Amino acid sequence: MTSAVAILTNNDYDQSLALLFRDVHHPQVPVKLFKSELNALAFLQDYK
DSSP states (O other), X not given: OOSOEEEEOSSHHHHHHHHHHHHHHXXXXXXXXXXXXXXXXXXXXXXX
């Protein structure tokens, strides 16, 4: 089971699609968008 999801995006188009996914599907786990892999990994550390 997934505890949290970090989505890496490197452009505004991908970020818009990821936000649309999050807002439409209302995931049951925390979902955050990041442009930095280090920040994404730091976010996921809280859910180990």
